[in-house]
Amino acid sequence: MNEKSLEALAAEGAVYFIFGATGDLARRKLFPALYSLYREGKLGERFAVVGLARRPRTHEQFKDDVLESIREFCRYKAEEGQAWRSFADRFSYQSLDIGNVEGMRQLKAYTEELETRYQIPGNRLFYLALAPELFGTVSRNLRDGGMLDSGGWHRLVIEKPFGYDYPSAERLNEEIRHVFQENEVFRIDHYLGKEMVQNIEVLRFANAMFEPLWNNNSIANVQITLSETVGVEERGAYYNKSGALRDMVQNHMLQMLTMIAMEPPSRLESEDIRDEKVKALRSIRGFDSEEEIRKRIVRGQYAEGISRGQEIKGYRQEESVPSDSNTETFFAARLYVDNFRWAGVPFYVRTGKRLPVKSTEIVIEFKNVPNRVLFASKQELRPNLLVIRVNPMEGIYIKINAKKPGNDMTVQPVAMEFCQSCQIGINTPEAYERLIYDASRGDHTYFTRWDELAVAWKLVDPIAAAWKSGTSEPIFYPAGSWGPEEADRLLEEDGFFWWPVNGQEEDNVIWVSNAGK
Ligand code: BG6
Secondary structure (H helix, E strand, O other), X not given: OOOOOHHHHHHHOEEEEEEOOOOHHHHHHHHHHHHHHHHOOOOOOOEEEEEEEOOOOOHHHHHHHHHHHHHXXXXXXXXXXXXXXXXXXXXXXXXXXXXXXXXXXXXXXXXXXXXXXXXXXXXXXXXXXXXXXXXXXXXXXXXXXXXXXXXXXXXXXXXXXXXXXXXXHHHHHHHHHOOOOHHHEEEEOHHHHOHHHHHHHHHHHOOOOOHHHOXXXXXXXXXXXXXXXXXXXXXXXXXXXXXXXXXXXXXXXXXXXXXXXXXOOOOOOXXXXXXXXXXXXXXXXXXXXXXXXXXXXXXXXXXXXXXXXXXXXXXXXXXXXXXXXXXXXXXXXXXXXXXXXXXXXXXXXXXXXXXXXXXXXXXXXXXXOOOOOHHHHHOOOOOOEEXXXXXXXXXXXXXXXXXXXXXXXXXXXXEEEEEHHHHHHHHOOOHHHHHHHHHXXXXXOOEOOHHHHHHHHHHHHHHHHHHHHOOOOOEEEEXXXXXXXXXXXXXXXXXXXXXXXXXXXXXOOEEEXXXXX
């Protein structure tokens, strides 16, 4: 994957610019990630971090903000000791009007001082934790202010939403590409930074027991659930324009589906992997009529309900949400990947807010043994499952049928689990740590390439357009439930059902697990 060794990267060094340094993402994710990388020697000693935002702040105030964020969100403790002090020394803050080229020129002079002081050879990573409307302006002003004339590498890291639909994403991309080459742009989908999403590749391509079965001969269906207990909290204004389709499906859900569906890449190089992902995305059957959308998609919105004993208000009662909003907070669909490997295998996806548990899981349901042979003719057998637990529990389990101990030939389902989070505890690196580290090494594997993004938008745009032009409302579901019943029907029509996720196990299954079940 074009990796540079730890020593090489650490020796090379870079300046990290955090635009939007007083915002929530910086506080919750970016500062803690940088500190963890530092503690693990992945930043080396030749680095500096410059926080940028409009608001005036002294260097010392900024360092206090960073310390507080690390105390609250980082998996390493920020003791007042040497490690913290030498890390904090590298942080400074500049108040900047990003619309002003003169400000960028001053930033350039300041950066050169830092580079001389820490012997950094002009490598600059610009992390835009900003609204996407600003990406174009910042890129242009970075160039016009001379920030890209440093002789080292320049990388732009940007966060979703990358546009609102295909045309706006394309415009945004063009603005950025006037300044940066595609190989200098790192589009973050934090799901791709998750340990278990990255593990899908290893599971599939490093095990002889799965790949031969990984197709429509052996797999009955795939189920991807990304459920959340939270509502829209204080993000109502953003979320109401976006909805689950743009917020979760266009990116995280499709990325996970693609990792399951893609063909093995010819080499483990980021471009080969991303080529395969684009091919898989292109094979997803589109929605070319409203009828198709109605048949294969369920669009829901939470109404008031009870979750974990607490009364929860409905989406339309949330702050900054219009009381007649039709925005979907739940999405479920039956998708098909129309290629030789997957023809006929339904991929069921569902995601929603205010569901009963926080859980991301991928279930691969295998076809059952023929029902007129041996044990299957005596009792109903449950299908084999391979389950990938992505979040918050990380791990894998397989469910098989075994003989129930005793004289009868009775069959008993057994689940064998490797609970990774139980083994490694909180020490698994956070998605943002991996992604910042990968961007600093120039490894694009777990970032979204423009053509992937374009295909994903083209897939969801007709759905959004049909919902916008139609008069129908979403189906309401009580907060704390599993969404509209219609989502169950999507599977029932095919003779399947949603397998229980995280913590809601089936009865009569014997568990063998390192989690001590
Ligand atoms: C974000 C969405 O991309 O992902 C949020 O904007 C969502 O609405 C979040 O809550 C879920 O991420 P995770 O890692 O907590 O499952």
